[in-house]
Amino acid sequence: TTRAEMEARGWDQLDILIVTGDAYVDHPAFGPILIARFLEGRGYRVGVVAQPRWDSPADIARMGAPRLYVGIAAGNLDSMLNKLTAQKKVRGEDQYSPGGKNDLRPNRASLVYANLCRQAFPGTPLVLGGIEASLRRIAHYDYWSDTVRRSVILDAKVDVLVFGMGERPAWEIAQRLDAGEPIGSIHDVRGTAVVKKNRKAWEPLLEDQTKYAADGKLVVLPSYEEVKADKEAFAKMSRMFQYETNPHNGRPLLQVHGDEAVFYNSPALPLSEADMDGLYDLPFVRAPHPSYDERIPAFETVKHSIVTMRGCFGGCTFCSITEHEGRIIQSRSKDSVLREVRALSRMGDFRGTLTDVGGPTANMYKMTCKDPKIESSCRRLSCVH
Known part of the structure; x- marks a missing residue:
């Protein structure tokens, strides 16, 4: 988005700015753009800065400070995975960049973009999301440095981290900021994590820890220091974390990092069929921004x-889909899918072949538990066996 495009729409200020490490493609397969369209559909003025330069905040600042918040995402892939192969060699092509150029996003893009946004907009709330933030939300093993790293929210120094699919949390944060609530008090949105900055802020929470699975109370994960020093503690943390991914019974989590702690709300509730239809019925152009030549x-x-x-x-x-998209299948209606098929058929380069119909995994379309009550209380890690 450019200042000229803002003026053409009669906007003097954005409500929300989305910064992404991917090229700007107005297509629902590009996560940050999906969130931008979703928020725009709810009446917010949303702008996008795609693949900004990281030697200066000028690119990010070109449209001015947004009224509500800046949403930051590394892109559709973790930026380190996007840059390097399993042998830690630079990939020959960045699939999400014009011309496949592999030098248009920084390593650890979430951290770099967050730092640039702080420089560009001091005092503006920063909300970090996307798959890089989502999968690095707790203390985690980082293959590229062969170390256990802290939660990314601590290194990015943002106000809120959104994990999982971000439509509901991004919207609720916008609504509450719009109503005048300060970002520092928005600490209870499902699907988000916030930092408790000192012991006085998090030690009282330890007095009301969970005693059994259905009590809904706080689960305290092994600390960053413990999991960094002990592989068994790391395995215990991973198992405890996995058991709290069902949004209907997942309990809030706390993980201590030194004198600070990260508090994780329960996962966001899944979208209904009507919600999914509304999301994919948004007016995507299904094309890259016209500024791209490649x-x-x-x-x-x-x-x-x-x-x-x-x-x-x-x-x-071996898979992290559940940690980001959840284990409850959320499907569109047949009518919604057929509407998109008809829209695709009107594209000038469509030759009659749909290259893929499905989701991030095997075809689980419309597969649900036989009983919603069982699903809401189930704590099994897999429904396959």
Whole structure:
């Protein structure tokens, strides 16, 4: 988004600015843009800065400070995975950049962009989301440095971290800021994490820890210092974390990092079929921003594909889909899917082949538990076996 585009729409100020490490492609497969369209559909003035330069905050600051908050995301992939192979060699192509250029986003983009946003907009609330933030929200093993790193919210120094699929949390944060609530008091939104900055802020929480699974009370994870020093403590943390991913019975979490602690609210509630339909019925142009002259490889892959569902109940140990999209399957209606098929058929380069119809995992479209009551209380890590 440019200042000229703002003026063409009669906007003197944005409500929300989205900063993303991917190229600006107005397509529902690009997560930060999906959030931008969702918020725009609820009446907010939303702008996007895609792949800003990271040697100066000037790119990010070009449209001025937003009225409510800046949303930050590294992009559709973790920026380190996007940059390096498993052998830690630089990839030949960045699928989410024009021309496949691999030098348009920084390593650990969440941290770099957050720092730039603080420089550009002192005092403006910063909200970090996307898959990089979501999967690094607790103390975690970082393959690239071969170390256990702290929660990314502490290193990014943002006000709120949104984990999982971010529509509901991003909207609630916007509503509460719009109503005049200070960002420092917005600490109870489902699907978000916040920092308790000193012992006085988090030690009282330890007095009311969980005693059994259904009491809904706080689960205290092994501390960062413990999991960094002890692999068994790390494994225990991972197991405890996994058991709290069902939004209907997941309890809040706390993990201490030195004198600070990160508080994690329960996961956001899943979207209904009507919510999913409304999300994918938004007026996506389904094309890159017209400022690009070069092809964007990831767009070429997905432009004739359709997302029909999200989530996965597999619980595979090698996969992190559940930690981001959740284990409850959320599906669109058949009518919504067919509307998108008809929209695709009107694209000038469509030749009659849908390249993919599904979601992030196996085809689990419309697969639900036989009883909603069982689903809401279930704590199994996998429904496959």
